[in-house]
Amino acid sequence: MLVLLAMGMAAKSAHVKRAALLLTVLVGIGTIPVYVSGEGAEEILEERPGVAEGLMENHEDRALVASIATWVAAGLAVIGLLASLRGGNVPAWAASATLVALLVSGALLYWAARPGGQISHPEARPGFTAPPESGETGESE
Numbered sequence: 517m518l519v520l521l522a523m524g525m526a527a528k529s530a531h532v533k534r535a536a537l538l539l540t541v542l543v544g545i546g547t548i549p550v551y552v553s554g555e556g557a558e559e560i561l562e563e564r565p566g567v568a569e570g571l572m573e574n575h576e577d578r579a580l581v582a583s584i585a586t587w588v589a590a591g592l593a594v595i596g597l598l599a600s601l602r603g604g605n606v607p608a609w610a611a612s613a614t615l616v617a618l619l620v621s622g623a624l625l626y627w628a629a630r631p632g633g634q635i636s637h638p639e640a641r642p643g644f645t646a647p648p649e650s651g652e653t654g655e656s657e
Contacts, residue, residue: 544590
């Protein structure tokens with residue numbers, strides 16, 4: 517979306533900008549069930565051994581911020597699409613605002629995903645030390 521919108525802005529292509537804005541709206545809508553499903557996933561993961569509760573809370577808090585940023589980008593895209601219905605082109609302010617919002621939401625999504633990945637992957641956690649090798653390779657000599 518971000519690259520497509522930037523390309524549309526650089527090429528001054530109304531069609532490409534509208535396509536990027538429409539994609540932004542669709543992704544914004546798609547993040548709603550992703551965010552809502554987090555609570556159910558948390559309940560399942562709480563039962564697993566080795567899952568860090570603090571990481572889940574951190575991920576949940578960050579996911580809310582990232583989701584809101586994504587919804588703001590989608591809202592700006594809707595405004596840009598509606599404004600383009602009158603004049604045929606996406607107003608520069610709407611495309612620029614959406615582009616900035618996409619940059620911010622992308623950074624925030626990464627920020628939220630980092631602890632999310634660490635929940636089930638202890639090897640991605642800071643300070644992780646691999647267990648010592650047992651010396652067995654599983655092969656017969």
